[in-house]
Every structure is written in structure tokens, then in C-alpha cells.
Ligand SMILES: O=C(O)COP(=O)(O)O
């Protein structure tokens with residue numbers, strides 16, 4: 542277990558790392574766009590917009606459709622509609638990536654503290670984890686709106702490290718995007734990336750993570 546030597550706490554990203562949530566995100570984005578008489582964007586485009594939370598996702602979708610930045614009122618209203626649509630079916634088409642259950646179970650078995658730090662709104666975490674049988678693995682979960690700052694800010698990572706009294710050099714951030722790797726480095730965590738998620742169309746290796754694995758099955 543080369544990636545886990547000396548590690549006492551692991552913080553996992555959610556979208557694109559543990560679950561392929563893009564199909565449900567794209568359905569909700571497209572439903573919102575169609576309701577506002579804008580063309581549907583489709584999974585490929587939406588996948589390039591995921592990573593900085595739902596507000597940024599909808600800002601990027603409206604920017605793309607309008608050809609200019611939406612004003613605040615329009616953005617707020619569209620974001621509300623997106624949240625309503627996403628809440629209707631946040632995991633109907635979402636799938637857990639191979640190796641995830643095995644890795645999470647093995648970490649718990651070893652006594653490693655297992656946490657989740659996503660930029661997705663907190664309200665969706667429990668329903669999604671429960672419907673995919675992932676809820677029981679986590680000692681703590683944080684959403685993008687749980688604290689004043691989200692990834693790539695190190696604040697949520699430092700929060701979990703302090704909460705459990707674990708020094709950052711004994712913590713590992715595992716994610717699919719530059720926001721996870723940047724937050725991990727800023728927090729003083731070790732970093733590990735997976736190449737199969739969403740990183741605005743760029744290989745996550747360009748963020749120079751400490752290590753990479755093709756599948757989380759290789760983590761343990
Ligand atoms: O909600 C997002 O934009 C991304 O969520 P993540 O941090 O779990 O990848």
C-alpha cells in the first residue's frame with residue numbers, strides 16, 4: 542500500500558472520483574436550459590463545467606447559452622431551477638466507479654479516518670450516498686456550501702484535519718480535478734489523483750498530484 546504509508550485520514554472528492562454523476566447533472570442542467578428557452582447543452586459540455594460547485598456550473602451554462610455573463614437575478618433564478626430539477630433525481634443515472642466500495646471498506650478496516658469533501662451542495666450528499674450504499678463509510682462529509690470557502694481553498698481540508706486532530710502531513714486528498722490537488726497542496730496534504738473524472742477537459746496530471754492511480758482499487 543505505497544500510497545497510504547503514514548496516512549491516518551483520507552479526504553475523498555465525490556463527483557468524478559467516487560461517482561460518475563455527470564448523467565444526472567446534465568439532465569438537470571438541460572431541463573433548466575430548456576425551461577428558459579435555451580438549447581440543451583448535453584453531457585460533454587456539462588462535464589467541462591463541473592468542479593467549482595453548482596453556482597459556477599449554472600453560471601457557465603448560461604454564459605455558454607447567452608454568449609455573455611448572465612446578470613445576478615437571472616443566474617440566481619436559473620440556479621434555483623437547476624437545484625429543483627437535480628433534487629428530483631440526484632442519483633437515478635449516477636454510478637459508483639469500480640473499486641470504490643472495496644477501497645472505502647479497506648480503509649475503514651485499517652482504522653483510517655474516511656471523509657468526503659465535495660463542492661456539490663451539502664443538501665445532495667446524504668441522499669446520493671444513501672441511494673448508492675456509500676453512506677456508511679464516512680466519518681465526516683462537507684459540501685461546497687458547508688463552510689465559507691470551497692476547494693481549491695484549503696479551508697475544508699484543514700477543517701477535517703483539525704476536527705480529527707490529525708496533522709496535514711498524515712492526511713491524503715484524493716480527487717479527479719485540479720481543485721482537489723490544489724486544495725490538497727495548499728493544506729499540506731498528500732495528494733492522489735484519478736484520471737477518469739472531470740477536470741475541465743484537461744488531464745489532471747498537469748496539476749502534478751503526488752501520485753495517480755487508474756482505479757481506487759489500487760489505493761489499498
Ligand atoms: O459540484 C462540483 O462542481 C464538483 O463536485 P466535486 O467537488 O465532488 O467534484
Ligand SMILES: [Mg+2]
Nearest residue numbers: 554556557717
Ligand atoms: Mg470532482
